[in-house]
Amino acid sequence: MRKLTNNELGRLDIPSFRSAPKNRVTVILDNVRSLNNIGSIFRSCDAFRIEKLVLTGISTPPPHRDIHKSALGAEFSVDWEYHSQTTEAVLSLKEQGYHILAVEQTVGSIPLNHLSKSPYILHPDSPPIAVILGHEIHGVSQEVVNLCDAAVEIPQQGTKHSLNVAVSAGIVLWELIRKSPIC
Amino acid sequence: MRKLTNNELGRLDIPSFRSAPKNRVTVILDNVRSLNNIGSIFRSCDAFRIEKLVLTGISTPPPHRDIHKSALGAEFSVDWEYHSQTTEAVLSLKEQGYHILAVEQTVGSIPLNHLSKSPYILHPDSPPIAVILGHEIHGVSQEVVNLCDAAVEIPQQGTKHSLNVAVSAGIVLWELIRKSPIC
Numbered sequence A, B: 001m002r003k004l005t006n007n008e009l010g011r012l013d014i015p016s017f018r019s020a021p022k023n024r025v026t027v028i029l030d031n032v033r034s035l036n037n038i039g040s041i042f043r044s045c046d047a048f049r050i051e052k053l054v055l056t057g058i059s060t061p062p063p064h065r066d067i068h069k070s071a072l073g074a075e076f077s078v079d080w081e082y083h084s085q086t087t088e089a090v091l092s093l094k095e096q097g098y099h100i101l102a103v104e105q106t107v108g109s110i111p112l113n114h115l116s117k118s119p120y121i122l123h124p125d126s127p128p129i130a131v132i133l134g135h136e137i138h139g140v141s142q143e144v145v146n147l148c149d150a151a152v153e154i155p156q157q158g159t160k161h162s163l164n165v166a167v168s169a170g171i172v173l174w175e176l177i178r179k180s181p182i183c
Helices: A014-019 A035-047 A065-071 A086-095 A112-117 A165-177 B014-019 B035-047 B065-071 B086-095 B112-117 B165-177
Strands: A023-030 A050-056 A080-083 A099-103 A129-134 A150-153 B023-030 B050-056 B080-083 B099-103 B129-134 B150-153
Touching: A023 A035, A023 A086, A023 A165, A035 A050, A035 A065, A035 A165, A035 B165, A050 A086, A080 A086, A086 A099, A086 A129, A099 A165, A112 A150, A112 A165, A129 A165, A165 B035, A165 B165, B023 B035, B023 B086, B023 B165, B035 B050, B035 B065, B035 B165, B050 B086, B080 B086, B086 B099, B086 B129, B099 B165, B112 B150, B112 B165, B129 B165
Parallel strands: A023 A050, A023 A129, A050 A080, A099 A129, A099 A150, B023 B050, B023 B129, B050 B080, B099 B129, B099 B150
Antiparallel strands: none
């Protein structure tokens, strides 16, 4: 099995990416601290053609050298915006008709492997989805969770309380788009 | 939706984890450079009850302060071993009857969303699976890919050539175990 060269991967250039169809998913980072995590999430949003990344609170927006080190330029392809208040960003997306999903372990959270049987799926007839990921230690704040339509939880059977936030983002985005026609 | 407290998550302690049933998946890191990535992958292997993490080549094994910073102790729960030569580790698992999968973009690689229709699934009647992830820039070496039964590729539709390696590991592990009875 010969490895493909970078040229053979046929990736888009930035203008083509910006005009290409996107998956109807927006990612919100609620006070994510690590620039390395923010950069990795930009890279995942690029790979999965996510329509927008919304940075809020202490989540540092580009340009920043340490974001660039892990985003590797995906901060130039992916559409993004910054809001100081996470709640404002969420309420604005709610008004636009988005389904709002916290990635969080709550009473009644939907296990990720049941998400495809929930109303929160990507389908041409369904509302677009906003996925919120939170702070490395504190997660999505309770105040923000209270604004969400549902919480989705990645089933975890180990000793630690959670996965790395960039890994969680990648897994939840993959689960949402794995049946997408863009895939 | 009230957030669960850490106590309510009911996570295992380390002795209970070590004696608990595992998913029949081994992860091999072929010359992964970043200690932050190695630590995150330990954390994902803990969350998904992976049986073993095999570090090879320049992939630094624990104990290391920078692995601990991102593994947060998962390096004490997850079983691991170190081999200087990746090929030796792969050949040993082949001899033990493992299916060996490179996470790599190759001629004929299986798109991850088709993996569940391939022979490389977790099933009581199927062989266990070893998943190989490679260096942050160079990926899995061609020499190692040549020893694999198949390559699996995460479909990516953006501008960058690849996802972060810890994010890729999390996504591929999730796809393998999302229907696992341990989930």
